[in-house]
């Protein structure tokens with residue numbers, strides 16, 4: 247029994263497809279205590295080596311065991327500004343939990359669920375993180391309020407810097423707000439995390455696009471340092487015929503409309519047209535979020551992915567949840583043309599079947615088109631979830647160095663521009679929340695070293 251983790255409780259699949267409420271309930275006190283009691287409190291905790299922001303995992307779990315949740319929160323907050331977010335969306339199974347020794351003979355400790363428990367208790371009980379040190383008079387601008395920008399802001403504010411975050415959208419949080427759906431990460435939780443940064447003195451200015459009225463050279467004049475955490479929000483398309491039809495979207499647009507603009511509500515100013523059948527093209531986490539969101543709008547929602555279930559890049563847990571919710575997986579298939587009616591509305595797709603070759607020297611199977619497999623499927627919406635690249639609106643008027651892939655080039659966290667640092671998806675390409683946070687932390691440290 248002790249080898250198995252305490253399972254989290256979920257909203258029933260048949261119920262949750264009708265709402266946008268959180269799928270997982272999170273541990274209650276008893277469950278958290280029981281799970282925390284499984285921790286072996288290793289002297290050399292391998293789990294910590296799997297955490298990009300080095301949370302003192304055994305220490306916070308020990309504090310839960312002792313019933314001291316405030317202390318557990320203080321321990322986590324020393325390393326992370328966004329614990330309620332990370333507890334929900336970090337791929338722990340590939341990070342801290344993958345390193346947990348309990349996993350050698352049974353199931354790893356559910357570190358993510360315990361982190362979420364502590365963070366949720368902190369919100370409920372109004373615990374506050376470390377107070378900022380006395381102001382040091384130095385000013386830092388952060389461009390972008392995603393996890394990279396917010397983490398950088400939090401660490402600098404705690405150290406006494408005057409921090410202003412500039413965000414182009416009307417709400418802060420980056421992908422946490424406009425991308426990841428409410429049923430995985432409630433927006434009130436993201437807002438609470440942003441509010442705790444504001445309590446530390448961070449100023450968050452929304453609706454301010456850097457690169458237009460206010461440029462990087464303007465910020466260079468006004469601030470002692472600038473951090474660019476502008477993400478990778480520019481969607482990719484396939485370049486097939488019919489892609490400019492009505493009801494062809496990028497996953498980012500569908501998710502932004504649903505999460506940020508409430509497009510599923512009847513009184514929405516930017517509604518999504520009610521459709522019968524939608525295909526989401528792609529197999530990553532973004533595809534799962536888009537398809538599960540559409541299902542909740544009452545759509546017959548399909549994933550179309552050109553490889554097989556074994557190669558599906560999305561988190562296993564998300565795939566399992568999607569299957570339980572009735573998402574149809576059309577695997578080893580690829581669209582080659584989007585079919586439209588006279589009004590340029592989507593009416594279907596021409597699709598080919600694909601085959602996987604034997605694995606090559608690099609271990610990767612090639613995917614090739616199956617002969618004579620062209621056929622048609624009917625649908626009235628197509629959503630492309632094929633990855634994203636950085637949008638460089640912010641970089642206008644600056645001659646910052648970019649890589650061949652259009653990523654900001656950094657040495658450590660420093661860009662080619664005076665006083666300008668960068669991190670997160672804008673530097674690495676689309677990655678994860680915790681890696682963006684790690685980059686934000688690293689940049690904050692470098693900025694402090696430079697300015698002290």
Ligand SMILES: Cc1cc2nc3c(=O)[nH]c(=O)nc-3n(C[C@H](O)[C@H](O)[C@H](O)COP(=O)(O)OP(=O)(O)OC[C@H]3O[C@@H](n4cnc5c(N)ncnc54)[C@H](O)[C@@H]3O)c2cc1C
Pocket residue numbers: 335336337389390391392393394395412413414415419420421422425426427454455456457475476477478479501531532535637639640641669670671672676677678679680682
């Ligand atoms: C749908 C979706 C689901 C995901 N699910 C997960 C998950 O479950 N787990 C996980 O770990 N990762 C997930 N990811 C990836 C993760 O969210 C990103 O890697 C992470 O958010 C990157 O953080 P960031 O701070 O670099 O950029 P972002 O979160 O993209 O934030 C960048 C911010 O900069 C702002 N900005 C851009 N240009 C300007 C400008 N010119 N002026 C002002 N502001 C600007 C943007 O509006 C945005 O708010 C997901 C991504 C998507 C799209």
